[in-house]
Amino acid sequence: YTIIGGMKSVLYTSVLQTPILLLGSLIILVLGLKALGGWDEMMRICSIEKVNEYGDTMTNLIRDNRDPQYPWLGALIGSAVIGFWYWCTDQFIVQRVLSGKDEKEARRGTIFGAYLKLLPVFLFLIPGMIAFAIHQNAIAAGGEGFLPMLANGNVNSDAAFPTLVAKLLPAGVKGLIVCGILAALMSSLASLFNSSAALFTIDFYQRYRPDTDPKKLVRIGQIATVVIVILGILWIPVMRSVGDVLYLYLQDVQSVLAPGIAAAFLIGILWKRASAQGGMWALLSGLIIGLTRLGSKVYYSNAGVEPGVDGSLFQYVFYDCNWLFFCGWMLVFCLAVGVIVSLFTKAPEPEKIQGLVFGTSTPEQIAATRASWNKWDVVHTMIILGITVAFYIYFW
Template sequence: MALLDWLVVGLFCIALIGIIVWVMRQKQNNAEDYFLGGKDATWIAIGASIFASNIGSEHLIGLAGSGASSGMAMAHWEIQGWMILILGWVFVPFYSRSMVITMPEFLERRYNSQSRTILSLISLISYVLTKVAVTVYAGGLVFQQVFGIDTLWGIDFFWIAAIGLVLITALYTIFGGMKSVLYTSVLQTPILLLGSLIILVLGLRELGGWDKMMEICSAVEVNQYGDTMSNLIRDNRDPQYPWLGALIGSAVIGFWYWCTDQFIVQRVLSGKNEKESRRGTIFGAYLKLLPVFLFLIPGMIAFALHQTQGDFLPMLANGNPNSDAAFPTLVAKLLPAGVKGLIVCGILAALMSSLASLFNSSAALFTIDFYQRFRPKTDPKKLVRIGQAATVVIVALGILWIPVMRSVGDVLYLYLQDVQSVLAPGIAAVFLMGICWKRATAQGGMWGLIAGLVIGITRLCAKIYYSNADVIPGGDTSNIFQYLFYDVNWLFFCGWMLVFCLLVVFVVSLFTKAPEPEKIKGLVFGTSTAEQRAVTRESWNHWDIIHTVIILGITVAFYWYFW
């Protein structure tokens, strides 16, 4: 990097420090102040925070790498961002009326305390083992590529970059809480968008334009059924991304992530009212239309440049191009001085905002769902300190898990989606039945979660066992266990798992006592009071509907173009 690049990075850091100092001077007297920013966020802050929190290293490394290795296939998961609209239009009223801080807390209000404990444990473990660790791992990798430094002071630069990123982010998250996450996102989001847009434009100019990229990628077949890298919809016999499985699996994962996951919903709960929260989700849905073009398409551009130049991407030990290096390689090879510094700021913004959101959400889960439950009379200011201490522990656990994540390598984004495909169905089923069906009982919700957890763990363990045993998928048709938990395509498995968990909730609920009407008032369709419905109706107007229709129209047009 040139001197001008370092000056740009320095200015970004000064602006970031200024925001953090301002946030730290605000009073944080209780858990609501610390974890929800005092519930006074506007739609701009909410939407920007949703987008900036979502866009992390799994996009800079994983999504761009996916574009370079398999083309448009992973676009399903990004374009399903329209489901943020379901969060705003359907779930926000129920979450707002329940006055909760965490999603497990909502399950306790709707079902029972056991459901809350199960979801808290699933969320905390998954955050540390997947989101925190993967973000930190990929952050170290991307800065090692961008700076071109292998070792510094005799230490692997990967570790310096990864741990430095964690410590800096942890400091402002610990002391600033949710407000620091929200307001730094307002700075980070436009920088991330501008930087990624520059990469897209310069990449297309270097290659020779959009048509050239589509020509090269359309000539590369990805299966024996005639599908190419440019096809979003692939033959239903495709072993990895059958079109029906991709639509079902991405929808299940998308529903879980955008409507029920603490990581995203906590940003919406920080809104000052239903109107700001809903409009925040609409703004976030607009922004979520962009990652396919800002990250996946640059990955395809990097692949096309490698096809034409032969040595654009670095090579792996097995002789294949390193797809996960697509985005940082574009940064390192195409950008002039000053602009490269801006891109580095964008990368920093993505990594830090995603990590900060993870730290804050994890701390909220521990403090509210565990500590406060067992010590309900704890002083509100002490809860803030407990949340800060919890963040420190989560940071440490994430760092300790990095050595394991280094073995993930070039399957980073697929690894994330694979784990989420068995995590999502049980949780999605319980939330869906909880707000749609008044008869869903506490035992039904609890056993739905347990069923999802047991099946998910069984699937992951079976995959590890059979993969290491060099078993050929479908090779032993007499082994029912292998067929169900290994041979079945991961996307179809996700869909069938959702159906099974819904049935568990349904059947158990039929054989157990129905919930008292007073307990579920305002938490399920058909139980809201006239006053609650009036508040919700006053929170939207025709403009909210118009923007929602525009977003859905763009989504349909995207599928039509890349069909």
């Protein structure tokens, strides 16, 4: 339906699929807590499980800075970089904002999206903790355990949600949840395919062939979508070679993809002196470093090298270094490249960046932006930030 219907079909199906996903996940949450014995029982079991040698448990979001996976400073820096890239620059997200009729619609749609973004904590994170707690209870009772195991003896974390669906839900409701999972998958893939096809068609094909008939451009976009689907399937073996846990793979890839793009956007938005060449080299340096890091992960993982084992400086930088800290240092490097190249190249013409860079908006543009929001936008923003802070305090 993405190939045939384009962006409009993606948006309409997302609107229809989202309630199914939210309802299904809510049922899982309620039945999971009921099967376990309540929230307190979940917190008790998860707070016993140590995740590192520094006293942190599964219920601690803020971990010791020496934690191998999620040091608190690294999480603060790396999450900010990845978050800025994904939510503020990725075509996957931005295309939805740009579909708004005006600034007011776009802003309020974003605020509504922020409310929805609070829900996955309770609909996906908490069910994962429930699955772990039920698994621990089953083992303590002398059973086989609730979750399936991997070949290396570790629990299959990726199977937590499907296992809850398979073992806790009655027929009918189980089908609804499966529809919800498929809806989430379809929505994400549809948006990805549409964004990628649009970028290729408009930013590459049409630029080199500006006189192309619009109907032909649509066909080119459809062909590009098919090609992207095939490339995605071919990439699966690379995913499997990076790690056992899908979430960790996704974060690894995002942590090397985000800094170069974030750097290019940041200098372009915040600095009037930034040149097109500076932005391009910030992107290219990020691409080169990111591919080197990803290739090193594949190579060293398949070679059986353990992180932290004595090795070369290259191994330390591109394999041993924590992915969150690497993301932060990579952003600094890409920013430096963008700034240096900009200083040695011609500055953009003022009229070309009018209204696109902070400090260049006309009085009319500033007035139009100010008129597009009121006190309720501020109130809802503060509510969202307050809930986020409360969540961090509770799981500190």
